[in-house]
Amino acid sequence: MPSATSAAADSHPAGARPRRRAGRPPAAVLDQDTITTAALRLVRKSGYEGFTMAALARTLNVAPSALYNHVASKREVLVLIQDHLTSFVDVSAFDTESWDQAVRDWAWSYREVFSKHTPLIPVIAVLPVADAPKTLAMYEAVSAGFRRTGFPQERIISAIVALESFIFGSAYDVTAPADIFDSGSMAASTPNFTSAVERLARQGLESPADAAFSLGLEALIAGFGALRR
Amino acid sequence: MPSATSAAADSHPAGARPRRRAGRPPAAVLDQDTITTAALRLVRKSGYEGFTMAALARTLNVAPSALYNHVASKREVLVLIQDHLTSFVDVSAFDTESWDQAVRDWAWSYREVFSKHTPLIPVIAVLPVADAPKTLAMYEAVSAGFRRTGFPQERIISAIVALESFIFGSAYDVTAPADIFDSGSMAASTPNFTSAVERLARQGLESPADAAFSLGLEALIAGFGALRR
DNA sequence: CCACTAAATGAATGGCATTCATTTAGTGGC
DNA sequence: GCCACTAAATGAATGCCATTCATTTAGTGG
Numbered sequence: 145m146p147s148a149t150s151a152a153a154d155s156h157p158a159g160a161r162p163r164r165r166a167g168r169p170p171a172a173v174l175d176q177d178t179i180t181t182a183a184l185r186l187v188r189k190s191g192y193e194g195f196t197m198a199a200l201a202r203t204l205n206v207a208p209s210a211l212y213n214h215v216a217s218k219r220e221v222l223v224l225i226q227d228h229l230t231s232f233v234d235v236s237a238f239d240t241e242s243w244d245q246a247v248r249d250w251a252w253s254y255r256e257v258f259s260k261h262t263p264l265i266p267v268i269a270v271l272p273v274a275d276a277p278k279t280l281a282m283y284e285a286v287s288a289g290f291r292r293t294g295f296p297q298e299r300i301i302s303a304i305v306a307l308e309s310f311i312f313g314s315a316y317d318v319t320a321p322a323d324i325f326d327s328g329s330m331a332a333s334t335p336n337f338t339s340a341v342e343r344l345a346r347q348g349l350e351s352p353a354d355a356a357f358s359l360g361l362e363a364l365i366a367g368f369g370a371l372r373r
Numbered sequence: 374m375p376s377a378t379s380a381a382a383d384s385h386p387a388g389a390r391p392r393r394r395a396g397r398p399p400a401a402v403l404d405q406d407t408i409t410t411a412a413l414r415l416v417r418k419s420g421y422e423g424f425t426m427a428a429l430a431r432t433l434n435v436a437p438s439a440l441y442n443h444v445a446s447k448r449e450v451l452v453l454i455q456d457h458l459t460s461f462v463d464v465s466a467f468d469t470e471s472w473d474q475a476v477r478d479w480a481w482s483y484r485e486v487f488s489k490h491t492p493l494i495p496v497i498a499v500l501p502v503a504d505a506p507k508t509l510a511m512y513e514a515v516s517a518g519f520r521r522t523g524f525p526q527e528r529i530i531s532a533i534v535a536l537e538s539f540i541f542g543s544a545y546d547v548t549a550p551a552d553i554f555d556s557g558s559m560a561a562s563t564p565n566f567t568s569a570v571e572r573l574a575r576q577g578l579e580s581p582a583d584a585a586f587s588l589g590l591e592a593l594i595a596g597f598g599a600l601r602r
Numbered sequence: 603c604c605a606c607t608a609a610a611t612g613a614a615t616g617g618c619a620t621t622c623a624t625t626t627a628g629t630g631g632c
Numbered sequence: 633g634c635c636a637c638t639a640a641a642t643g644a645a646t647g648c649c650a651t652t653c654a655t656t657t658a659g660t661g662g
Contacts, residue, residue, distance in 0.1 A: 174609080197650060209652080210610050218650065266491065269545035274557035284563040291565050298576045299588065300569035301554065305581065306539070306589030309546060313538030316498035325530065328503035334513040336520050340529040347527045352534065359528065360535030363596025364589060403640080426619060438621080439641050447619065 174206060174214050180224040187225065192263040197221075219267065226264045227276040232257050235282055238289030243372075246289055247307070247365050255311045255357060259318035269312060294372040303368050310360055317353040325352070403435060403443050409453040416454065421492040426450075448496065455493045456505040461486050464511055467518030472601070475518055476536070476594050484540050484586060488547035498541060523601045532597050539589055546582040554581070 182203050187195050197218055201208040215221055237249035258265060273280045283304065290300045325341045327334050344352060411432050416424050426447055430437040444450055466478035487494060502509045512533065519529045554570045556563050573581060 196648085198648090207611050208650085209612075212651070213609055262495065266495065266545065269542070270549040270553065272550060272553050272555065274555055274559065277559060280556055280559055280563055280566065284566045287563075287565040287569050291569070297569055298572040299584075301573045301581065302585040302588045305546060305585035306543075306592070309542030309585065310535070310539040310589065311542070312545070313498070313540070313542035314535075316495065316541070317534060317538060320499040321501060324499065324501050326501065326503055327509055330503065330506060330509060334509055334516075336516040337509065337513045340516050340520070340526055343527040344530045352530065355528075356531040356534035356538065359531045359597075360539065360593060363535070364592050366596050367592025368588075425617085427617085436642050437619085438643075441620070442640055 174204065174210060176214055176224060178204070179211065179214060179221060180228050183221050183225050184228060187261070192261075222264055222267050223271060223275060226261070226268050226271070227278045229257055229261060229264070230276065230279045230282055233282055235285040235289075238285055243289060243293035244365055244369060247368075248361065250286065251307060251311055251361050252357075254308075255315050255318070258312065259315040262316055262319055265312050265315060295368070296371055296373065299371060303371075307364060307368075310364060314353070314357045314360070317356060320353065403433065403439060405443055405453060407433070408440065408443060408450060409457050412450050412454050413457060416490070421490075451493055451496050452500060452504060455490070455497050455500070456507045458486055458490060458493070459505065459508045459511055462511055464514040464518075467514055467521075472518060472522035473594055473598060476597075477590065479515065480536060480540055480590050481586075483537075484544050484547070487541065488544040491545055491548055494541050494544060498538075524597070525600055525602065528600060532600075536593060536597075539593060543582070543586045543589070546585060549582065 179200070183195070183200055186200055186203055190199065197211055198208045200221070201211055204211075211221075215224070233250070234253040235250055237246035240246075241249065258268075268276075268279075271279075273283065286304055287300055290303065291297065295303065325344075327338055327341070331338045344355070348355070350358070408429070412424070412429055415429055415432055419428065426440055427437045429450070430440055433440075440450075444453070462479070463482040464479055466475035469475075470478065487497075497505075497508075500508075502512065515533055516529055519532065520526065524532065554573075556567055556570070560567045573584070577584070579587070
């Protein structure tokens with residue numbers, strides 16, 4: 145069977161105009177764009193705990209069931225949000241900067257955007273690109289940047305996936321509680337870990353999350369940079 | 374206020390015996406170990422969609438509310454599962470192999486374990502280590518390995534966090550649908566991405582997820598390895 | 603003005619985590 | 633041998649949730 149209902153593909157099924165045989169319905173209050181915008185506004189105001197279909201409908205002055213004429217499920221709303229957010233990820237450096245700097249700028253921007261939306265990560269990470277056109281556009285820009293710099297073609301996707309995995313994982317760290325490394329009463333039995341945590345804290349100009357992200361990202365950039373030819 | 378109720382800390386609050394002033398209660402059917410074991414078995418059989426407090430109680434022949442005498446919330450059960458799973462992550466190579474190989478073995482093992490339990494990742498990623506003693510033990514083993522190889526102490530935590538972020542992100546990829554990169558009808562407008570996907574597929578002995586994980590992991594190992602002194 | 607249609611409605615469904623007053627049954631002290 | 637105390641288990645209730653569906657509403661092209 146074909147993959148699940150695709151939000152994007154359904155809105156313009158490649159060349160086919162939306163058909164209608166007879167009269168138009170009444171002026172629609174709702175469509176996917178309206179829903180996406182309202183959903184994002186709601187999430188920013190109430191977080192993902194407060195983001196329910198009922199609450200979303202309320203902000204649109206509409207019954208909850210009305211949403212289901214435009215969207216198959218709550219998950220589909222999350223997909224719409226994620227694709228919209230992806231357009232805020234800055235890929236412009238691939239046109240203006242060196243490859244190294246472009247990857248750096250893109251990765252920091254990507255993490256920045258999704259660190260405020262970590263509940264979307266499980267959705268994005270396994271989402272077919274065909275269901276998220278703006279996300280696909282981002283991949284295209286990044287792929288083009290990799291190709292231009294002489295990156296071996298058969299490894300472009302792997303490199304991007306690896307970077308993205310690192311970015312998603314790192315996005316969680318940004319929101320972690322400050323005392324996450326406090327080993328509490330078990331400090332005595334974990335001397336190496338505990339002393340490493342202290343050493344980090346003593347240094348710490350950057351936040352721990354930023355320090356880890358920077359360290360890992362530079363290693364990935366250096367490692368991948370060496371593959372170019 | 375102190376951090377949330379700690380499963381592990383509550384079972385042996387460092388030196389204090391569990392107090393009781395008067396008679397013991399009836400022989401308990403339930404405790405955290407029993408719950409953890411049953412929960413893991415249920416997850417393996419029914420997945421995380423089928424994992425509800427009611428279903429868990431049913432497998433234990435107990436009322437759902439009985440669970441709340443031993444556990445504060447469903448989230449706490451997830452924490453118990455995650456900590457238990459962490460003991461299946463193999464850190465033994467840090468005692469027997471070179472640093473490079475030990476990191477490699479540990480990372481593959483870590484990804485392997487959690488790729489079957491991705492719904493736990495949002496929980497683990499922001500969980501204070503004090504709430505997960507077996508996880509803390511893993512960090513201790515890894516920290517010790519990094520220290521032994523002459524890794525700069527103030528960067529040990531950052532390096533581990535970076536590796537872990539990469540591992541968590543990569544765990545999602547393992548479960549992604551095979552057609553995740555199929556750009557479908559929009560292939561024409563994304564030539565660089567589409568050709569990169571084809572090049573990968575043409576190569577592809579490994580799964581795409583394995584190829585990306587291997588590529589990223591080797592870059593991180595090489596980059597971090599160079600920091601040793 | 604009619605037939606058709608998509609959109610919106612409101613009530614209903616079933617599932618969920620969690621709470622709480624109450625009951626149950628060991629145990630240590632007398 | 634009984635009593636007082638306790639932790640554990642119960643079952644009913646709560647409130648929230650996503651989702652479904654039969655029905656109603658109101659533009660529009662013929």
